[in-house]
Amino acid sequence: MFWTITRFEAWYQLRNVYLLAWAFLSLSVTSAIFLYEPMRIDPGESLISTSATYFLLIFLGIVVGLMVPMTAILGGAVVRDLQLGSGELLKATLLTRTGYVFGRFLGAFLPIALIYLLHIVLIWLVCQWPSLPANKYPDFELAALLQPAAIMASTLLSMACILFAVGTLARSALVSYIIIALLIGAWVFTLTKVEFGGYEEMRNALDWTGFASVLLANDTLSIHERNTELLTLSPDFYRNRTVWLCIGGLSLLAAWLLQGTRGGLWGNRRIDAAAGPMPPEDGQLKRYQTKLDLAALRTQIWARLTLDLKRIVISPAFGLLIAGAIYLFWIIANNTGSFGDRGIEPVTRLLVKELYNPSMLLVALTASIFASELVWSDTDRRIHELIDVTPTTSWVYVIPKLLVVCFATMSFVLVGSAAGLAAQAAKGYPLFEVGKIALWLWLPMSLTVLQFSAVALFCHCVTPNKVWGWVLYIALAIGISLLSDLTGVDHVLFDYAFVELVPLSDFNGQAHFWKNNVWLQLHWTLIACIFLLSAVLMWRRGVEQRLKPRLAALSIELRSATGLALAVVCLASLASGSWIFYHTNVVNSFLTDGGYKKWAAQSERDLAPLESWPGPTIVALKLEVDIRPKKVTATASGALTLENRTNRPLTQFILNHGSIFLESASMPGANLKEEIKDYGIAVWTFTKPLKPGEKRDLTFKSSIDGNTVASENPPTAVVSNGSFIESSKLVPSVRIDRGSWLIDPKERQKYDLPEKRPLPDAMVDENNYTPGSAWVDADIIVSTDVGQIPVAPGILVRETVKDDRVTRHYRPPVKINNAFAVQSANYVVKRERIELANGPVDLEIYHLPNFTRNVEVIMTAMKSSVQTFSELYGPYPFGVLRIIQTPSYGARDIAAQAYSGTVPFYEDGGWLQIIENRKWVDDLSHITAHEVAHMWWGHQVRPSARPGARVLTEGLAEMSSWIVLKNLFPNDSTFSYFHDAESAYSTGRGKEKTGEPTLSTLEGEDYLAYGKAPIVLDSLRTAIGPHAFDAALRSFIETHGFADRPYPNVQDLIGSIKQAAKPEVHSVIDQLFNERTTWNSEISYLDIVKPTKTRAAVRLTARAWIETLDKLGKPVRSTGIKGAPLRFFESIRCSEDELKRTAELNNVTAPDILRDNCMMTEQIAQYTVDLKPSPQNLQFDLPTTRWGSGVRLGDAVRWGGKGAVNSQSYASSLYPHEDFLPSQKPK
Amino acid sequence: MLTITDLSHIYPNGVKAISNLNLTIPTGMFGLLGPNGAGKSTLMRSIATLQTPTQGAIQFGEIDVLKQPTRLRAQLGYLPQEFGVYPRVSALQLLDHFARLKGFSKTKERKEMIEGLLSQVNLWEARKKAVASFSGGMRQRFGIAQALIGDPKLLIVDEPTAGLDPEERARFLNLLASLSDEAVIILSTHIVEDVSDLCPSMAIMAGGRIVLEGKTSELIGRLDGIVWRKVVSRTEVAEHQSQYRVIATRLFAGETVLHVLSETDPANGFLPLQQGLEELYMATMQQDRAVDRRTP
Structure with a gap:
């Protein structure tokens, strides 16, 4: 009987049109991902295409996609018998409960499994496809396909069991869909949003896909390893799979048990209420007449409203969704207190930022759920004929349903906000700023709710069933926007109801940006009204489900007041749309994403020839900036002094103003010859050639207007409080700028650009900060409204206050980079002065009055950094150092940046940071030290544009910051910054798109500039000796500081370091800078025998080798390590001093509780051996009575003794352990 | 008086449910007989504004039913052959809901009317029970009660006595008879006796046409x-x-x-x-x- 049921069910489901359609769609999309380049899924790892990692991602997508038909099929496998009434017929046969439940499950699961299998076969086939380019899937291995397929098959099975149980329990397709939506939603947010801190195991346990634990175990693989090796499956993974398969099994059991309960087929059924006895007749029925007046209309609307509201509010689906929303928003809100890896105060602005998009997404998804339920419920319950013959207008149905859908969807926003407030309070921010949430979130979201609710009602009203309703809804509400993005026609007018959150800041809340969104909100609300009025006009009544008869009747309906209203709203929306279009496309230059890339490619083709033009150099700058915070505008007038530093007279030059609104420019003896408006480039000719060494001034005027209409990225430079205007937004340059050119190799290929375009000789030795500009003499005047402080680089020369305007005149004491920022806000200033050998330095911190929490931390780090770097690298040249709190509008997830003498410190990363333990390195001190180090590395030494430049700026600044951190936090032995850099490198290199460069060829790679470079520099500092190394850097600055062309490059740095190092180390330096190498050691076997009390016989197997890798991480050469020390050690309990230090560092008040766990090692003996890449058996006879713990080889440690296991017996790092370096002492 | 002129309805699958039907129904009870698939339900739904016929006209007094459906609905009582109800809603609540939808805005009046109807159809004792839990007969009685809300001038009842025991059936027929002085009542049924007992006029439908129409006594x-x-x-x-x-x-x-x-x-x-x-x-x-x- 079991097999009969299974066979029938499988046959029945295989004839399901929706399942077949889904399978077809899924298989088509899967093959397109492999065969059709634009659809290819790119996980940021273009070089990885046939790896198990890649296939895992693909199968994950397939399984998540299959959840939808699985929910329908498995959720309905049993329930349909109850709904259709066929259950009783089945029960009357010889069928048993066991055969029925498990047979139905297996029968429903088999078609799903078959579809999954088809995907595997399909992928295998497309990877064999002969017409594919040979290099597309070069290393395809069947095992790499089957392993992830098997991993995800386990997910498919466990989820099938769960969905089957859910469907059987809930007996509602809607509830099943909601549960699966919640599972997927919770999974996405759990994986991407939640910082689990020390509870990573919890995350792994919650991950029903098993994906996270696999990903985590394989996160640091190189590209080569990813392409050639199978996935490493950690114990966490096996635990996860066991747990979820058990949950699946138990779910199946629960489904079996449920069938025996009252609600199940094998349980006792409910008995109808009994009819009462017939009373005697009691005369005529009293007659009542109805009157359809306004009161009646109110009564009708109220009746429908209360009924619809009850219907939704008391439904289990709503409860589930609310519970799910609380969970999701709690998780999301918990992410509020983090900036990257740093913990920050969860202020309401950040909370709203976290809640806004998920709220919008949830509203978009659930509006259709509720609309479909409400629109179809009368029909589903077969009461529609009774309802529809009542004398009600369509408004009586539409208005209540709209209000209820709005209420239901808005509930998620409200409970989400409540969860957010609770999360804030739990994180120690119990201010409950409901007013801000209402203004920033609830107000715009209430319009969003209305907009999505209206379109959802319309879609379910005009379609013949729920499925088509959903299809139309997805198409209208989401599809158009998505399609416009995918096809590159991504105009703001295609994004129905998706209005971006206004930029928020602690400086001025939503500032003037709300005005930017007003037109969009108005427009979408008008469109929503069109949907709503159309729904009223075409409301379905009676038994006719088709749209055609309603469309036929529309000509009559349109003659009503509703029709007139529709016409008015259509005209109004046309007007608002036109206004938005005018501002987007006419007032501003609009480019779609595709259009922008095309433009960028064309600009590269057009402007590349101009790069090699010889041009004058900017040597001085005068700038006067007039900031008008209330008007949200700024105007600038200035003069650039241009000097001919070539050896030939110049007859023309380029003035590049890019996207700057340049009102005028003039120069004596020069005329505008040609303007290339598309790129903001002007070609000027000298009527009288500019002779070598001659200088001339170019004067200009430019402006910024922050008032915009419906802009997706409104300009944020000028605001009512917290203006931050980078000089590039006001001051033109005289060279071609590559900033907008395409970088992604795939896109470059797509637009027929060469893989790389080397800099022309004229540019290669330019500085990489501000090409065409030497170190400049700067003179800057900034004015703003009284109440705010205008800030710019340089010493404050004069301040005047007149006509409610405050003007400050700044002049740097030395030349600066022609890249800086002027700022204005209602700051208070914390000032300190430190006296150094070369004179005093003023330290100033500009911050908002109520942001005082971290001022002392920043000041301490500033002082320490300036002192340290002045001693190590030479005097601080700018006289004053300002750290300035800055709105985080354009921060792009960075915490701060450095200009000459000023450091804009963004409000999120810096001012909200929570420092829990002042004894440990905190990120605020780290960032401060890093940015201050740029005053030497970047603002004194400015590298050329040659590859490797960022080693001289970011690499050296980061390494230097570690010196400060070691000074400030001498007791912190965790070296978290070091491990962060290691982690950044090891995860970053595996995601390379074109292969890993070396340090001397790096260009934009952050994982090398901030990861490998400081590690290499720091290890060389250790190897060479800090004194010699620092002296070399000081000398490097003395040679290249403030020097103009030729600017230094990484080879100059390598030369300086080599000069400080012994010749034996030179090859190591070359390896570190010019190659990709790893230093490896392993002790694979250790055996200890103590033949006598005074001797120990030790046998071990060890190897040590340097591995050279190609750009994909594939080993190409291995060499052994000579003179590697094997250190034999014994573990001992911590001394009292050590115990006390550890306790203090960990904030432990009672050191005794650490006593049992605090262990140290003490070296007993050391032997030096030459080791090869292949394992060598070694034997030692140690004259000791004490030894018995283990052996250390570099970072590889193996413990001896009974049952000792050590995971570090193999160690690999990208820098040499100091044991492996030739003996070093300062020269 | 209800006048149906040249009424035709063709379903999307090509089935011609009503074909050029002409019928005049005077005030009083009117019986409609016909086999399954004769087009009776289509006809009644068309009259009840639940379906727009492919062609033709329906006039009820001064009301053009197809163009002024809301006006007709204000005077309409309708009991379909089958209908569902909302779960967990009592007879009292559901009847109150229908009364509100029919425009009864005064609470007291509505309450009196509903209680009277519930007594008339013998559901007073079960008024607080969920209609979804009613037996077939009880549900049918509820359907009758809702159709009678607001003293309809046009009452369309499809198999109203199906599922009722003889006593209830007699009671319901008496109720209908008491309304027939001022209203057009169309009674569609398979129980021929109901028509012969109650309807002075009648018609027999087959294949979407009226094959016989007239006064019941004359026809017999x-x-x-x-x-x-x-x-x-x-x-x-x-x-x-x-x-x-x-x-x-x-x-x-x-x-x-x-x-x-x-x-x-x-x-x-x-x-x-x-x-x-x-x-x-x-x-x-x-x-x-x-x-x-x-x-x-």
Whole structure:
């Protein structure tokens, strides 16, 4: 009987049109991902295409996609018998409960499994496809396909069991869909949003896909390893799979048990209420007449409203969704207190930022759920004929349903906000700023709710069933926007109801940006009204489900007041749309994403020839900036002094103003010859050639207007409080700028650009900060409204206050980079002065009055950094150092940046940071030290544009910051910054798109500039000796500081370091800078025998080798390590001093509780051996009575003794352990 | 008066449910008989504004039903053959909901009306119970109650007595009769007796057409002397069917009774039959089928 049921069910489901359609769609999309380049899924790892990692991602997508038909099929496998009434017929046969439940499950699961299998076969086939380019899937291995397929098959099975149980329990397709939506939603947010801190195991346990634990175990693989090796499956993974398969099994059991309960087929059924006895007749029925007046209309609307509201509010689906929303928003809100890896105060602005998009997404998804339920419920319950013959207008149905859908969807926003407030309070921010949430979130979201609710009602009203309703809804509400993005026609007018959150800041809340969104909100609300009025006009009544008869009747309906209203709203929306279009496309230059890339490619083709033009150099700058915070505008007038530093007279030059609104420019003896408006480039000719060494001034005027209409990225430079205007937004340059050119190799290929375009000789030795500009003499005047402080680089020369305007005149004491920022806000200033050998330095911190929490931390780090770097690298040249709190509008997830003498410190990363333990390195001190180090590395030494430049700026600044951190936090032995850099490198290199460069060829790679470079520099500092190394850097600055062309490059740095190092180390330096190498050691076997009390016989197997890798991480050469020390050690309990230090560092008040766990090692003996890449058996006879713990080889440690296991017996790092370096002492 | 003119309705699958139907229904009870698939439900839904016919016109007094559906609905009571209810909603609440939708805005008036209706249909004791838990008969009584809200001037009831026990049926028919003085009541049913007992006018539908229409008594009178009956054994049935125009074959006390149509005395043991509506219906259907067979 079991097999009969299974066979029938499988046959029945295989004839399901929706399942077949889904399978077809899924298989088509899967093959397109492999065969059709634009659809290819790119996980940021273009070089990885046939790896198990890649296939895992693909199968994950397939399984998540299959959840939808699985929910329908498995959720309905049993329930349909109850709904259709066929259950009783089945029960009357010889069928048993066991055969029925498990047979139905297996029968429903088999078609799903078959579809999954088809995907595997399909992928295998497309990877064999002969017409594919040979290099597309070069290393395809069947095992790499089957392993992830098997991993995800386990997910498919466990989820099938769960969905089957859910469907059987809930007996509602809607509830099943909601549960699966919640599972997927919770999974996405759990994986991407939640910082689990020390509870990573919890995350792994919650991950029903098993994906996270696999990903985590394989996160640091190189590209080569990813392409050639199978996935490493950690114990966490096996635990996860066991747990979820058990949950699946138990779910199946629960489904079996449920069938025996009252609600199940094998349980006792409910008995109808009994009819009462017939009373005697009691005369005529009293007659009542109805009157359809306004009161009646109110009564009708109220009746429908209360009924619809009850219907939704008391439904289990709503409860589930609310519970799910609380969970999701709690998780999301918990992410509020983090900036990257740093913990920050969860202020309401950040909370709203976290809640806004998920709220919008949830509203978009659930509006259709509720609309479909409400629109179809009368029909589903077969009461529609009774309802529809009542004398009600369509408004009586539409208005209540709209209000209820709005209420239901808005509930998620409200409970989400409540969860957010609770999360804030739990994180120690119990201010409950409901007013801000209402203004920033609830107000715009209430319009969003209305907009999505209206379109959802319309879609379910005009379609013949729920499925088509959903299809139309997805198409209208989401599809158009998505399609416009995918096809590159991504105009703001295609994004129905998706209005971006206004930029928020602690400086001025939503500032003037709300005005930017007003037109969009108005427009979408008008469109929503069109949907709503159309729904009223075409409301379905009676038994006719088709749209055609309603469309036929529309000509009559349109003659009503509703029709007139529709016409008015259509005209109004046309007007608002036109206004938005005018501002987007006419007032501003609009480019779609595709259009922008095309433009960028064309600009590269057009402007590349101009790069090699010889041009004058900017040597001085005068700038006067007039900031008008209330008007949200700024105007600038200035003069650039241009000097001919070539050896030939110049007859023309380029003035590049890019996207700057340049009102005028003039120069004596020069005329505008040609303007290339598309790129903001002007070609000027000298009527009288500019002779070598001659200088001339170019004067200009430019402006910024922050008032915009419906802009997706409104300009944020000028605001009512917290203006931050980078000089590039006001001051033109005289060279071609590559900033907008395409970088992604795939896109470059797509637009027929060469893989790389080397800099022309004229540019290669330019500085990489501000090409065409030497170190400049700067003179800057900034004015703003009284109440705010205008800030710019340089010493404050004069301040005047007149006509409610405050003007400050700044002049740097030395030349600066022609890249800086002027700022204005209602700051208070914390000032300190430190006296150094070369004179005093003023330290100033500009911050908002109520942001005082971290001022002392920043000041301490500033002082320490300036002192340290002045001693190590030479005097601080700018006289004053300002750290300035800055709105985080354009921060792009960075915490701060450095200009000459000023450091804009963004409000999120810096001012909200929570420092829990002042004894440990905190990120605020780290960032401060890093940015201050740029005053030497970047603002004194400015590298050329040659590859490797960022080693001289970011690499050296980061390494230097570690010196400060070691000074400030001498007791912190965790070296978290070091491990962060290691982690950044090891995860970053595996995601390379074109292969890993070396340090001397790096260009934009952050994982090398901030990861490998400081590690290499720091290890060389250790190897060479800090004194010699620092002296070399000081000398490097003395040679290249403030020097103009030729600017230094990484080879100059390598030369300086080599000069400080012994010749034996030179090859190591070359390896570190010019190659990709790893230093490896392993002790694979250790055996200890103590033949006598005074001797120990030790046998071990060890190897040590340097591995050279190609750009994909594939080993190409291995060499052994000579003179590697094997250190034999014994573990001992911590001394009292050590115990006390550890306790203090960990904030432990009672050191005794650490006593049992605090262990140290003490070296007993050391032997030096030459080791090869292949394992060598070694034997030692140690004259000791004490030894018995283990052996250390570099970072590889193996413990001896009974049952000792050590995971570090193999160690690999990208820098040499100091044991492996030739003996070093300062020269 | 309800006037239906040239009414036709074709479903999307091509089925012609109503074909050029013309019918005038005066105030009072009007019976509509017809086999399954005759188009009765389509006709009633069209009159009840639940379906827009493909062509034709329906006029109720001064109301153009197709163009002014809301006006008609204000005067309409409708009980379909089958209907569902909201879960967990009591009879009192649901009836109150219908009353509100029918425009009764005064609470007191509504309450009185609903309580009266519940008593009339004998659901007073069960008024607080969920309608979803009612038995078939109770649910039908509820349906009758909701159709009677607001003293409808046009009452359309489809199989209203199906599922009612004889006592309830009699009670309901009396209720309908009491309303028939001022309203047009269309009673569609398979229970021929209901029509013969209640309806002074009637029509028989088949194949989307009205095949017979008129005053009930006159129509029945047409059969005077032309319907005959005979008790036969089972083996004789086929032979008789080939020889006579058999309009009905029945079993009575275990024996087969044939009803045949004949202008003259068929002899051969046939006895004259006291004519009734059922015979009229059977005869009409028999004639209609014969016409259909002849139609190429």
